[in-house]
Amino acid sequence: MNSIKKEIMKSGQGFIAALDQSGGSTPKALAGYGIPKEAYGSEEEMFDLVHEMRSRIMKSPHFSSGRILAAILFEQTMDRKVEGKLTADYLWEEKGIVPILKVDKGLAELEQGVQMMKPINNLEDTLGRAQERRIFGTKMRSVIKNANPDGIKAIVEQQFEYAKRIIAAGLVPIVEPEIDIKSQDKGESEIILKQEILKQLDLLPNGDVVMLKLSLPNEPDFYRELIEHPRILRVAALSGGYSREEAVALLESNKGMIASFSRALVEGLTASQTEDAFHETLKDSIEKIYQASIS
Secondary structure, three states: OOHHHHHHHHHOOOEEEEEOOOOOOHHHHHHHOOOOHHHOOOHHHHHHHHHHHHHHHHHOOOOOOOOEEEEEEOHHHHHOEEOOEEHHHHHHHHHOOEEEEEOOOOEOOOEOOEEOEOOOOOHHHHHHHHHHOOOOEEEEEEEEOOOOHHHHHHHHHHHHHHHHHHHHOOOEEEEEEEEOOOOOOHHHHHHHHHHHHHHHHHHOOOOOOEEEEEEOOOOOOOOHHHHOOOOEEEEEEEOOOOOHHHHHHHHHOOOOOEEEEOHHHHOOOOOOOOHHHHHHHHHHHHHHHHHHHHO
């Protein structure tokens, strides 16, 4: 583990940019960017277009370590280049931004009120490639739809089982058990989730750390106990379908949480914008998210 990157993630001022849309979410991301499905005829063309979008964001003068601590990448993005450099090298060497890799393979079917992760096959091989690419950490997402204690317990246990393997490989995992913001019993799910995470944290050996990426809670500062836990490096918030305005307002009322936004970050960006308009829109988005993350 790189000690400089670890210190940035532990105490740096800023937020995590989530640029990790995968195959299932890429068409929606491109549509939001103004590129409809009719504009590409194959999966390869789709991934080329989304990499162009991500590269345009990363190359912006406003996308820098002055506001952004880290960026989460899709596996294909890790293997591609930006301005002649592998993406992780470009982020770290040119921007001072810590690279993180999405390693989950998507969601399983709904069961016990939750969607667990599909098995992450060849995880050790992926982690080995990530080490070669100088990736600092990983991210894994599962989803909670209802306050089912057994389902939430299973999700957290699965996340931490993989997290231990990731730690053993020398990387820092982001554990992301997202709670659906439209859930009718979201507040009850938050109570159960926090209890289950605390149980798993207390089982980690001294010196091992994880990061958390959680839905913004109903009650301000609800995750304070997690933020202050000695085995937590950082707690980030996902936007989870909120608009940028809504997500920023909620984040401001949760001290110690930083943003890890995807849709809220790129809101308002389009392929047809002039470079000046694109950079100005991105600058405004980054500044609002940054201010909420340090409030």
